[in-house]
Amino acid sequence: MLGWFNAFLLFVLLSFPLAIEINKRWLKGKNKNYNLFLKNGRKIHPYIGGLLVLTGLIHGYLKLGRIAFHTGTLLLIVLALNGLFGLVFKRTRNRTFAKVHRYMGILIVLLFLLHYLRPWYFI
Numbered sequence: 175m176l177g178w179f180n181a182f183l184l185f186v187l188l189s190f191p192l193a194i195e196i197n198k199r200w201l202k203g204k205n206k207n208y209n210l211f212l213k214n215g216r217k218i219h220p221y222i223g224g225l226l227v228l229t230g231l232i233h234g235y236l237k238l239g240r241i242a243f244h245t246g247t248l249l250l251i252v253l254a255l256n257g258l259f260g261l262v263f264k265r266t267r268n269r270t271f272a273k274v275h276r277y278m279g280i281l282i283v284l285l286f287l288l289h290y291l292r293p294w295y296f297i
């Protein structure tokens with residue numbers, strides 16, 4: 175149950191860069207409602223990320239009941255690390271961090287697929 179809730183939160187996180195891309199390519203930033211939607215999206219994105227780390231931890235604890243190097247553990251570590259990059263970007267506005275933060279999103283999708291398809295790969 176919680177696993178799917180996590181997957182949903184991840185989907186919401188991933189839709190943020192996609193929404194930005196849609197705005198750049200097709201709307202050229204001209205749709206006022208859409209711009210407002212993105213502005214709010216930017217505000218809630220870090221909270222959704224933080225919530226995912228928290229619910230991911232609870233889900234992992236409920237499923238595993240111990241600390242082990244599971245594919246989910248790796249996924250959670252990378253998610254938390256990416257959150258850190260996001261925060262550093264927010265503080266410094268250094269685009270390099272934004273880039274790393276985005277590319278790590280791709281890594282996160284791959285790790286999610288590994289965690290879903292081969293959950294016990296490391297154990």
Ligand code: HEM
Binds near residue numbers: 176235237238246249
């Ligand atoms: C500490 C981190 C985590 C641990 C230890 C963990 C562990 C597990 C385990 C043991 C399973 C059951 C695998 C099986 O079928 O045998 C599972 C399933 C699943 N996990 Fe995780 N997980 C973690 C984090 C996450 C995160 C961050 C996400 C999503 C972004 C996620 C999404 C899912 C999904 C969708 C399933 C399949 C549905 C379900 O059984 O609920 N997990 N996880």
Ligand code: HEM
Binds near residue numbers: 191256263
């Ligand atoms: C799962 C994959 C993720 C993707 C694809 C993603 C994508 C993005 C993108 C595109 C931006 C805007 C930066 C830019 O202009 O390029 C951003 C900003 C940010 N992200 Fe993420 N993110 C992800 C996960 C997370 C997580 C897990 C957290 C926190 C725990 C987080 C926290 C932040 C923060 C704090 C910002 C700065 C917001 C601002 O500018 O006010 N992100 N993210």
